[in-house]
Amino acid sequence: MPNHLKKDMIVDHGKTRSLLNGPRGPLQEISNRNVIQRPKGFKDPSSFSMEVELCQAFSEMLRGNIEDIDAGDREDPQMCSDYVKDIYQYLRQLELQQRVFPFYLDGTEINGRMRAILVDWLIQLHARFQLLQDTLYMCVAIIDRFLQAQLVSRKELQLVGVTAMLLAAKYEEIYPPSILDFVYMTDRAYTPTQIRATEQKILKELNFALGRPLPLHFLRRIAKVSDASAESYLLAKYLMELTLLDYNMVHYNPSEVAAAAICLSRKVFSEGQWAVKNKYSSSKFLRISTIPQLNSSTIKDFAAPLLGEARQLM
Structure with missing residues (x-):
C-alpha cells in the first residue's frame, strides 16, 4: 500500500477511535465499570496540555522546512524582522474588523458609476499633489467605509472624497497639502x-x-516571499490600482486583492507558480498538481461560468 494512503488511514483511524471513546447515546455500553458523568463542555486539563504540546510540535516541524526570508534583515531596524510576522497577523485580523460590504450603495442616491468618477478624479488630484501611493489607497478606504455607514447625497459626494484625501494625507504624508489647496x-x-x-x-x-x-x-510582503521581479511587482501595483475604480471589488479584503494581483502578474511574466503547486509537484505527492487532467475540458467547463462573469465585469 502506498505510504500516503497509509498515513491517511492512520489519521482516519485516529478520528474513528476518538469518536468511539467519546460520549455515547442513550444505549451506552453495558459493563461493570463506574461511568463518571461530566458536565457538558468539560475538558480534561491533561488532554488539553497534550493538545497544546502536539500543536506546538507540529508548528515547529512546519517552520523547520520553511526558509526564513527575514533572516537577512536582522541588522536593519526599519525592517522590524523580529516582529514582522506578528505585524502581518494583526493586519489580517484588522482587515476583517474593517470590512467593506458588497453592494453597500444599494438603495442610496449614489451608485458604482458615480463612485468610479469620484475615484478617477481623486487619482488625478493625488498625482497633482505628488502624494504617496498609500495615501490614495487610504483615501478610497475611508470613502467606502464612510459611505457604507452614512447616507450621503450626490451633492456631498465630492466633498466626502476631497475630505477623505485630506485625512489620508494627514495620516500618511510628512508634509500634507493644506486645506486651502483642496x-x-x-x-x-x-x-x-x-x-x-x-x-x-x-x-x-x-x-x-x-x-x-x-x-x-x-503586496510588499508577498512580493518578497515570492521573489517577484521588478516588472512583476509594478504590474501587480498597476492591477491593484485598477481595482480602486471597480465597485464590484470593494468587498474583497486587501490581502486578497494583493494576492490576486501578484498571482496574475507572475502568470503574465511566467515567473513560476505558487508554493502550493510546487509542493504538490514533488514525487512525495505523486506530482498531482502537474497532471494533464487539470487542464482538461471538464475543468474548463466547470470554470467557464466564472470566467464569463469576470469578462463581463471587465
Whole structure:
C-alpha cells in the first residue's frame, strides 16, 4: 500500500477511535465499570496540555522546512524582522474588523458609476499633489467605509472624497497639502468650514480608526516571499490600482486583492507558480498538481461560468 494512503488511514483511524471513546447515546455500553458523568463542555486539563504540546510540535516541524526570508534583515531596524510576522497577523485580523460590504450603495442616491468618477478624479488630484501611493489607497478606504455607514447625497459626494484625501494625507504624508489647496482644487465648490465639518463627521463615524490595512502592505510582503521581479511587482501595483475604480471589488479584503494581483502578474511574466503547486509537484505527492487532467475540458467547463462573469465585469 502506498505510504500516503497509509498515513491517511492512520489519521482516519485516529478520528474513528476518538469518536468511539467519546460520549455515547442513550444505549451506552453495558459493563461493570463506574461511568463518571461530566458536565457538558468539560475538558480534561491533561488532554488539553497534550493538545497544546502536539500543536506546538507540529508548528515547529512546519517552520523547520520553511526558509526564513527575514533572516537577512536582522541588522536593519526599519525592517522590524523580529516582529514582522506578528505585524502581518494583526493586519489580517484588522482587515476583517474593517470590512467593506458588497453592494453597500444599494438603495442610496449614489451608485458604482458615480463612485468610479469620484475615484478617477481623486487619482488625478493625488498625482497633482505628488502624494504617496498609500495615501490614495487610504483615501478610497475611508470613502467606502464612510459611505457604507452614512447616507450621503450626490451633492456631498465630492466633498466626502476631497475630505477623505485630506485625512489620508494627514495620516500618511510628512508634509500634507493644506486645506486651502483642496479648496482650490475643487474650484472653490466647498469652503474650508465645510471641509472641516465633514472631516469631523468622518472621524466620528470611523471612531478615529483610520489605520486600515492596505493592499500595498500585503503586496510588499508577498512580493518578497515570492521573489517577484521588478516588472512583476509594478504590474501587480498597476492591477491593484485598477481595482480602486471597480465597485464590484470593494468587498474583497486587501490581502486578497494583493494576492490576486501578484498571482496574475507572475502568470503574465511566467515567473513560476505558487508554493502550493510546487509542493504538490514533488514525487512525495505523486506530482498531482502537474497532471494533464487539470487542464482538461471538464475543468474548463466547470470554470467557464466564472470566467464569463469576470469578462463581463471587465
